[in-house]
Amino acid sequence: MKRLFYLFFVLVLFGLLSGCATMSKKECANANWHTIGYSDGAKGVHHQYLEKRRKSCGKHEIIPDDAAYHAGWGQGIRSYCTSDNGYRAGKDGKAYPNICPQDVETNFLSGWKQGIRQFCTPENGLQQGLSGYQYRGVCPVGMEATFHDYYRLGHDVREARDDHRSAERAVEKAEKALASEKDAHKHRELLYQLERLQHEEERGEATLISLEACMSHDGFDAGYRDGEAGHSDRAREIGNVCRSYGIRVDRVGYREGWYQGVDHYCTYNSGLYVGQTNQHYSGVCSGRGHRQFWRGYEDGRHLYQKGRYEGHPKPEKQRAVQHLHRNTDDKHEEEHH
Secondary structure, three states: HHHHHHHHHHHHHHHHOOOOOOOOOHHHOOHHHHHHHHHHOOOOHHHHHHHHHHHHOOOOOOOHHHHHHHHHHHHHHHOOHHHHHHHHHHHOOOOOOOOOOHHHHHHHHHHHHHHHHHOHHHHHHHHHHEEEEEEOOOOOOOHHHHHHHHHHHHHHHHHHHHHHHHHHHHHHHHHHHHHHOOOHHHHHHHHHHHHHHHHHHHHHHHHEEEEHHHHHHHHHHHHHHHHHHOOOOOOHHHHHHHHHHOOOOOHHHHHHHHHHHHHHHHOOOHHHHHHOOOOOOOOOHHHHHHHHHHHHHHHHHHHHOOOOOOOOOOOOOOOOOOOOOOOOOOOOOOOOO
């Protein structure tokens, strides 16, 4: 553990020393180095921060008073190394800086240990990943694995959302270009391009649905979104994805949502849109829904084969109605392992 603390101390110190110096010639000439040292120490800044100031003032041929700075810093750091400041640093997910003198280190460290446990929750791990922050590896051994799993999930959801938004924008751009293109040869090329982009967007949507199901633990919503998008039942597949993050998702709820989503997917307009862009039909519809969808799909395929694109829009998504029949013995509160 001490080796881990030392590693993070070096990283923090490197960040401090690599910043830009900002002291002007006047500030360097009039500097009270004892006061500056005290201020740095009271903020929890390492005393080697003086090297930044030395470099800045050296440009003006002014040398800091090392003794005065260190004397001030020694006083300031004692005002910083309290249990409250340690707790705040830990709760913010900051690495233990290892800069407190031995006579006050115990106070700061005890607060930091309490704060870091407040930080190292699955919820914070998820939010850290979603926000794009770099994982710092500061959590205690008993909490680190779970925190890291949720951090990875948040990171992967963030990337999947970005990729899916990009894919959607590419599809919209291709559809607009195709709708206005009059040249037959260019029209056919654009139609092939749209077909490829649609497949990419569909794959990205499936990935995002899986990851967001793990994030929300909501099997019903994932099933509904899959069904409404015309995806086959992926309860097992999504379950395997979530298990890689140590999370379980309710398969029963997924299938309830999937059937409802499929009902909204199996319409003439959906079939027409899928057919005109030569998308894959997974055969999820049945009964009257299958007849409606297939009639639209055949009309859309006829347009595609003739190299035509009528610009029929993708059907708007509808609101899911959460199922009410839940098994009280299985509350579907996905447990983290």
